[in-house]
Amino acid sequence: MTVLMRPKPLDGFKVREFKMLIDGKWTAGAEGKILERSSPGHGTVVSRYEAATSVDAERAIASARKAFDDGHWPRMTGVERSRILLRAADIIDERADELAFLDCIESGKPISQAKGELGGAADIWRYAAALARDLHGETYNTLGDGTLGVVLREAIGVVSIITPWNFPFLIVSQKLPFALAAGCTAVVKPSELTSGSTLVLGEILEAAGVPAGVVNIIVGTGPEAGAPLTSHPDIDMVSFTGSTGIGRLTMANAAQTLKKVSLELGGKNPQIVFPDANLDDFIDAAVFGAYFNAGECCNAGSRLIVHRDIVDEVTSRVAALSAKVKVGDPLDPSTQVGAIITPQHLAKIVTYVKSASDNGADVAIGGSAADLGLGQFMEPTILSSVAPDMAVAREEVFGPVLSVLAFETTDDAIRIANSIDYGLSAGVWSRDFDTCLTVGRRVRAGTVWMNTFMDGASELPFGGYRQSGIGRELGRHAVEDYTETKTLNMHIGPRTGHWMPKEART
Numbered sequence: 001m002t003v004l005m006r007p008k009p010l011d012g013f014k015v016r017e018f019k020m021l022i023d024g025k026w027t028a029g030a031e032g033k034i035l036e037r038s039s040p041g042h043g044t045v046v047s048r049y050e051a052a053t054s055v056d057a058e059r060a061i062a063s064a065r066k067a068f069d070d071g072h073w074p075r076m077t078g079v080e081r082s083r084i085l086l087r088a089a090d091i092i093d094e095r096a097d098e099l100a101f102l103d104c105i106e107s108g109k110p111i112s113q114a115k116g117e118l119g120g121a122a123d124i125w126r127y128a129a130a131l132a133r134d135l136h137g138e139t140y141n142t143l144g145d146g147t148l149g150v151v152l153r154e155a156i157g158v159v160s161i162i163t164p165w166n167f168p169f170l171i172v173s174q175k176l177p178f179a180l181a182a183g184c185t186a187v188v189k190p191s192e193l194t195s196g197s198t199l200v201l202g203e204i205l206e207a208a209g210v211p212a213g214v215v216n217i218i219v220g221t222g223p224e225a226g227a228p229l230t231s232h233p234d235i236d237m238v239s240f241t242g243s244t245g246i247g248r249l250t251m252a253n254a255a256q257t258l259k260k261v262s263l264e265l266g267g268k269n270p271q272i273v274f275p276d277a278n279l280d281d282f283i284d285a286a287v288f289g290a291y292f293n294a295g296e297c298c299n300a301g302s303r304l305i306v307h308r309d310i311v312d313e314v315t316s317r318v319a320a321l322s323a324k325v326k327v328g329d330p331l332d333p334s335t336q337v338g339a340i341i342t343p344q345h346l347a348k349i350v351t352y353v354k355s356a357s358d359n360g361a362d363v364a365i366g367g368s369a370a371d372l373g374l375g376q377f378m379e380p381t382i383l384s385s386v387a388p389d390m391a392v393a394r395e396e397v398f399g400p401v402l403s404v405l406a407f408e409t410t411d412d413a414i415r416i417a418n419s420i421d422y423g424l425s426a427g428v429w430s431r432d433f434d435t436c437l438t439v440g441r442r443v444r445a446g447t448v449w450m451n452t453f454m455d456g457a458s459e460l461p462f463g464g465y466r467q468s469g470i471g472r473e474l475g476r477h478a479v480e481d482y483t484e485t486k487t488l489n490m491h492i493g494p495r496t497g498h499w500m501p502k503e504a505r506t
Ligand code: NAD
Pocket: 162, 163, 164, 165, 166, 167, 171, 189, 190, 191, 192, 220, 221, 222, 223, 225, 226, 227, 228, 230, 241, 242, 243, 244, 246, 247, 249, 250, 264, 265, 266, 267, 297, 298, 299, 396, 398, 424, 463, 464, 468, 469
């Protein structure tokens, strides 16, 4: 049985009230709509936001457009923008506890994990600040005496940034600092479930010296506040992280005006383990991969693809370790798995598990919602004897549910891994160099971990193959993603190669 940490009631909690940031002013929504957010771990209202409709979205877009077309930000030097991004990183560090608390209380993630994410986010702001000074184009001095070619990188313009609820501050930090480093202006719409830390980021950017109108932040539902950001003609690029379904819709909306899109979408990520792997290390990584962020993670290692010879041993050892995972109060520093984002989402997770067991999978551990008195929680769950064609093996469950599948040969393992629509990330475990590289090269995923899982660094690009997305975030090209390329083709000296004959020209 899992270790359960009962949440303590949030007695006397002061609900935090938030406004939107448009054109440098903290403002109410035009139609007076208010959204409330309850802590998923406590069931108590913790945040209240002014909610945007299309009217507010229009104002935010107009503000970002003006700041781009007429403002100072795109015309600043890289050094100036870099200094401001570095100041922002310092203030993120100073306010990290407050931001982590908001992410914890609104998303249900454990407080210790939320603090770790804030450290990672500040590092990304610093990395983007360094890249702001290095953004450059190319020159061609090889085109002959009469020609010099210069390839410029210019900020793409106004970017809309739409983010999900599972890593509220981290994901906006994978986008916004790079857009700002390039000289873009932005309208940001966080998930309506977890907007608090992104709104505090607005205060941080003001304090760091980002001019009014450069970053506008609106809160609201997807159809009301998000959709205009994907279709408005004054938006030049949409950077979206969320579900594959809404990603598809975003791309279709953006296609009407041929906007550039960057999409970070869902995943159903395999960890492939061979009999020669270091099983002690693997078992820990399997438990971490499945239950980190309660499995509400695009990178969750939700499919174990295990060699037939060790499948029983692996299943029982992962189950034994899963029983020691601490589930419950997100505010308890020792909690490892927090609350599930909404009661509706919890019901969906339970339905996936039931359907798998109705179709022949065995529940090795867990399988049910955990009643902790307050909030909504799910027991860490392992399903064994899962067939590759079951929904639980192909679709994103987005909960602490691990499916175990068996394979016979390396080809078999790669085929199972590649047999679904997603291709975000994967893990391979073996002490054999050839095995790791063979699997690493043939699995169709944007990141392949070898003898580790879910590690990351600001320097390493991240994104998906196939229906896991389009484009890459992070890494040294992350700023370029927010630019257009412009060719300056320059002629030196008298015109050569005239089109009209000499007689006609004299
Ligand atoms: P979601 O797609 O429901 O919502 C994401 C964002 O889109 C939210 O801000 C939402 O309000 C907005 N939105 C909804 N409908 C919209 C519309 N019609 N037009 C414009 N915006 C709209 O996703 P979610 O439930 O918040 O997040 C979970 C999903 O995000 C999972 O599928 C997960 O895999 C994915 N995700 C991917 C990555 C990655 O980097 N690949 C990272 C984190 C999460």
